[in-house]
Amino acid sequence: MTVEVERKFVCDAEIMWKLQDIGAKCIGQRQFRDQYFDSPDFILTLKDFWLRCREGLWELKCPAVSGTTPDNDTETVCTRYREITSLPLIQSEVSRIIREHTAEGSESNSSQREQIDKVAENEDTEICSADDTKWLNDLNLVCFAEFKTERCSYTLEREAGAVRVDLDQADFGYCVGEIEVLVPEGGDMNAALQRITGTAILLHCEKKVKGKMDVYLQRYRPEHYAKLLSAHIL
Ligand code: TPP
Structure with missing residues (x-):
């Protein structure tokens, strides 16, 4: 698993001139459509889990750092997420999160719990195609955001390895x-944080942005x- x-x-x-100046190479341009899913009461995103389908490929971004307040600038401006891209793993992780949440509250009934367990065990989904939406219905997940992005990607070789720079237009x-x-x-991790900070300094792009x-x-x-x-997720 990668972070x-x-x-x-x-x-x-x-920005394009600055990238050229520092020796970044353009590695391509592409367009994609993203759909993000959550329960109607935002169980996943309130725990900082982001479930996305990008052009038929699923990804779950999971918080990779515990909730401690970092005291150094490099840590606060960089985000870290563990990425899960295998659909069965995503399904079991998402159903675990929802099951745990449901167990904490009292609002669920036994048939809801059965559906969640089925998805977790992958009973109904093994032979389904990637665009199948039954598991989303079973877990009561709905699309809360949908947009297209035009992305230009660059790569920059630094001493400790390559850094990728994406310019996104939504x-x-x-x-x-x-x-x-x-x-x-x-x-x-520290080397990665340093490479990113070094690149931001080279590009004169140190201002924090949404x-x-x-x-x-x-x-x-x-x-x-x-x-x-209010949950300090954004
Ligand atoms: N970025 C910042 C600066 N703060 C956050 N809390 C998040 C991201 C959390 N977050 C919001 S949407 C999302 C995440 C992880 C999923 C999309 O992530 P992003 O890396 O922006 O998407 P991509 O670049 O792949 O389009």
């Missing part, structure tokens, strides 16, 4: 840059956004 370490930055008109009128390093399980989802929810899902803000 995605990422820092977002303001994507201004000069179809709801928001642009953001992302500096990203993937750290394999047990890899050197992500696409932040802006999307604030605009189109204010109730959800307010809940995430």
